[in-house]
Amino acid sequence: MKKFVLLAVTALVGLTVFSCKQKEIEPEDALSIAGTTITVGKEAAAPVVTFTANKAWKAESDSQWIVPDKTSGEAGNVSLKIAVSENDTWAERSGKVTVSVGSVKTVFTIVQGTESIMESAFAFSISPEAQDIAIPVKTNLQYTVTPAADSPWITVVSTKAAPQEGTIKLRVTANTELAPRTGSFVVAAPGYSQTYTVVQAASWTPANSAEAIYIGNSQSIYNNETYSVNLHQQYVVKLATEGGDKVTLVLNKKGELKDNVFAFFSADKVPQGTFAIDATGTKADNTFSIMSSTGEEKYYTGLVADGREVAIYDGEIVVEEANGNYTVTAVLVDAVGVQHSYSYVGAIPMSTDFRGGAAKLKWNNACDTYFTTKANGWDIYFYLPRKNPAVKNEVAYCSFDFFSAPGEVSLDEIPAGTYTFGVPENDAALTYKMGVLKANPGLLSNVGISLYNEAGGFLYTEVEAVGTALTITKNADGTSNFKYAATVKPYQYIDGQPVYSDPVQVSIDIDVPVGKATDETTHPHDDGDDVFVSLDGAAGTVYVGYWFGSHIGVMDDGTTMKPAIPDTPCDVFSFGSNSHFNDAWTLQMSVIAHGGYVYEKNYANRFCSNPVPDGTYTFGTEAKIGALIPLMNGTKPWCYALNNYTGTTYYPVSGSVTLSKGTISVDLVCKATEKALTGKPYSPASVHFTGGSAFTCSYLQDYSAVNRVKNISINSPVPVE
Secondary structure (H helix, E strand, O other): OHHHHHHHHHHHHHHHHHHHHHHHOOOOOOEOOOOEEEEEOOOOEOOEEEEEEOOOEEEEEOOOOEEEOOOEEOOEEEEEEEEEOOOOOOOOEEEEEEEEEOOEEEEEEEEEOOOOOEEOOOEEEEOOOOEEEEEEEEEOOOOEEEEOOOOOOEEEEEEEEOOOEEEEEEEEOOOOOOOOEEEEEEEEEOOEEEEEEEEEOOOOEEEEEEEEEEEEOOOOOEOOOOOOEOOEEEEEEEEEEOOOOEEEEEEEEEOEEEOOEEEOOOOOOOOOEEEEEOOOOOOOOOEEOOOOOOOOOOOOOEEEEOOEEEOEEEEEEEEEEEOOEEEEEEEEEEOOOOEEEEEEEEOOOEEEOHHHOOEEEEEEEEEOOOOEOOEEEEEEEEEOOOOOOOOOOOEEEEEEEEEEOOOOOOOOOOOOEEEEEOOOOOOOOOOOOOOOOOEOOOEEEEEEEEEEOOOOOEEEEEEEOOOOEEEEEEOOOOEEEEEEEEEEEEEEEEOOEEEEOOOEEEEEEEEEEEOOOEEOOOOOOOOOOOEEOOOOOOOHHHEEEEEOOOEEEEOOOOOOEEEOOOOOOEEEEEEEEOOOEOOOEEEEEEEEEEOOOOOOOOOOOOEOOOOOOOEEEEEOOOOOOOEEOOOEEOOEEOOEEEEOOOOOEEEEEEEEEEEEOOEEEEEEEEEOOHHHHOOOOOOOOEEEEEEEEEOOEEOOOOOOOOOOOOOOOOOOOOOOO
16 A cells, blocks of 8 residues: 555656756747748739748738738648739739747738729810810829820810829810811820820801802892892802701892993802891892792792701801812801801802793693693793893793693603693683683693893783794703794883883793703692692792780770680791692691790791791680681681682681691691682582691791891801910
8 A cells, every 4th residue: 555655656756857847948939931022913813931830820911902821820831822812903002911920920021013004085075165174094104195286276284193093184275167176185104105086076067068059130129119120140059967957048249230231240150258148138249138028039048957947037158269169157047046057168069040041840730620621731931141231122031831732741851842822711700810711732821021121120011922822942952942922011010000111022032951840730720629639849938927926816896805715825826828739729727836935026027936836736616725726817717728719718617737847737628608609610619638748837027127136246156266
């Protein structure tokens, strides 16, 4: 028993001695590698560091983009992989990984680079006015900005570059040129160069095509005192844009008498100069003409955009020419003062209208009415420029209506032959005289001749045409020869009454070019057809709009205006043709539209200052929005169809009229009263109008100098700096 205990004590003493020995020889903390810098590129990387630790170790990163694959371990040889993310910033960056064994630490610095990078827009478009533009730039480089030598309208205001984002500020002058322009500037830095494009729009709307028409000096524009035309020439320039706008410019140049001979400007070139509005309506020198209040002009300065006509009220047109190329600028001002600016650069082909010596031919279709026996009707008319004012009885204007054989015809050329004037029509039941009772083939049915007077104006004549004949011959050069002789009685109006001169003999023997005939497809007279399958020809400017405010007429006492729809904002319009549908009818419609249209008081009386609104207007006796109504102007109904041959008036009883984007469609039944039919054997009781045509509503306006819009300033579309 005592031995066991002793051994046990001895063993305990030996253990105690061993423990004291271990504490005395424990080594210091140690790592076998010193800190270093590791450099990597912008892409993701995984560098490896190797070290030996005599004790347990730890690894710590100070950046999220640096991640060691192990953060601790035991003593021994260690390979530590460090994951480095891609550098997607605009600058070089660095981070640290610290490895420690006890109190001993080693720091590894990770330095990650980036590329030399610069980003901004390469091309952009700007508006025409002068402006500063700021271009955001991202870069880590020092750079320069240099406008191209051919872009002096671009200048550098300032540049600002931060390590990541900056701004280039440029100044651009106003584009006063006629077309858009393109400029550029270069951004350069070490190892980097980029050209940037600036496209600046033009304030002028460029036309991509142009044509000109010489009318001559024989327009029917009369002096109110002398009833004569001005001694002038007129040129028409037609422009069209890629967007579909159509611009018509009518230019006036004053002719001159030199040694009693009228001196013409060139008939094959557009005259140069600056043309202001013709405020007096007298076609003064260096003016441009707009539509008069009577709407007589074949051509007038105007604009059609988006299928609608814009009434021009003021403006300025400039024409320049060099070596056959023209520069045309037109600033056109509408009635509310809005400017419409157009330009054209290039050649302008010139043609002549009948007023300059060419003829206008119209085919009236195979007529089978009271007046005709299925013959083909033709109408040709032409003006001739005056050559010598000293020659009396010089013909200024001729028109002939004649009938060729029935059957299919070509509209490419006029039918040659001899046409003899027949017996004048003398039926008292007809209010519109056609001149003949039956229009058989070979018949000349109507003749009109005007002469030049001493002042260069017109003398109307009455033609003693019975028994006379018109002979038409086709020439080898493509023109047609017209021979006609008759006795005419010249007259002019004095104090509103015709005053006749002595009869004179005229002899016409002329060669004129005749273009392709227009297809009128007319119905010259009521012949029992109660359905008209088409409203032939574009309505164009034949329609005139009137504005009645929110009223539909007057009360029975003739003094108090009657609201169309009480307590409801609305506008009442009336519009009608001042020429004929189907060569026989005048239509006058009255409608109620939503209120809110602006009435421009610069217009004479109560004529429209806005287009009649698009929509379908259905006939009815109840006044409501969208109604086609029997509007009363005093005691006169302003919703009717008038037959211009018989003088019979028809009033709507059902149907509708639709206006849509420059077109009119009619499906309307109209009836005449028993009283209106009395004594009218050629008038049916009702007429059904169907079909449609192009429709552009124009507006009667007073274009005199007194009533023009005041204080409208005409400016270049972009102020010139």
